[in-house]
Amino acid sequence: GAVVSQHPSWVICKSGTSVKIECRSLDFQATTMFWYRQFPKQSLMLMATSNEGSKATYEQGVEKDKFLINHASLTLSTLTVTSAHPEDSSFYICSASPGLAGGITDTQYFGPGTRLTVL
Amino acid sequence: SQQGEEDPQALSIQEGENATMNCSYKTSINNLQWYRQNSGRGLVHLILIRSNEREKHSGRLRVTLDTSKKSSSLLITASRAADTASYFCATDPGNTGKLIFGQGTTLQVKP
Numbered sequence: 407g408a409v410v411s412q413h414p415s416w417v418i419c420k421s422g423t424s425v426k427i428e429c430r431s432l433d434f435q436a437t438t439m440f441w442y443r444q445f446p447k448q449s450l451m452l453m454a455t456s457n458e459g460s461k462a463t464y465e466q467g468v469e470k471d472k473f474l475i476n477h478a479s480l481t482l483s484t485l486t487v488t489s490a491h492p493e494d495s496s497f498y499i500c501s502a503s504p505g506l507a508g509g510i511t512d513t514q515y516f517g518p519g520t521r522l523t524v525l
Numbered sequence: 526s527q528q529g530e531e532d533p534q535a536l537s538i539q540e541g542e543n544a545t546m547n548c549s550y551k552t553s554i555n556n557l558q559w560y561r562q563n564s565g566r567g568l569v570h571l572i573l574i575r576s577n578e579r580e581k582h583s584g585r586l587r588v589t590l591d592t593s594k595k596s597s598s599l600l601i602t603a604s605r606a607a608d609t610a611s612y613f614c615a616t617d618p619g620n621t622g623k624l625i626f627g628q629g630t631t632l633q634v635k636p
Contacts, residue, residue, distance in 0.1 A: 450624075
């Protein structure tokens with residue numbers, strides 16, 4: 407099946423610093439990738455849709471200036487958490503689908519996630 | 526909240542028993558997906574059932590879908606300790622790839 411990777415798998419940073427998380431589709435191209443956030447013992451919440459070659463679209467309540475998304479190529483999307491604070495500590499997961507085209511959705515493949523801890 | 530409901534929230538069974546998890550959603554769908562998440566890990570896709578399907582099997586997994594009730598169930602037969610994980614259903618109401626996840630069921634299978 408399709409493989410999505412994330413890097414790093416975990417990161418600890420000081421409050422006020424910025425952290426970049428990478429999401430790569432390893433064996434397929436993805437014009438669209440998705441970023442989710444998951445707090446402990448909770449479900450996944452969609453943060454934003456990453457679009458190759460254009461601006462990301464953010465879900466309501468997600469600060470676009472805080473969570474910068476860049477989809478530089480058909481296999482790479484990055485999420486940068488700027489000026490991180492302890493409340494940003496969470497599990498960040500990306501996903502992509504090789505079959506997303508023409509409005510017909512298909513199986514989403516998820517990365518292994520990145521655990522962010524902000525001290 | 527747009528998220529669906531899942532029940533039970535937690536389920537503990539003995540190895541060999543069957544586990545059934547239920548999911549309800551709020552809007553019309555084209556398909557519904559089930560995922561497994563081991564603690565602290567990413568999601569693994571288990572099965573996708575389309576809106577015109579009522580039942581689907583994959584190995585020890587059986588998924589049903591009742592669009593009239595906006596509900597789905599996941600049955601794991603002959604459970605194993607390795608099935609211990611959280612299970613989520615997800616829908617894509619807008620057909621855009623944006624998934625809305627249920628709250629999840631945490632399954633513990635005791636050896």
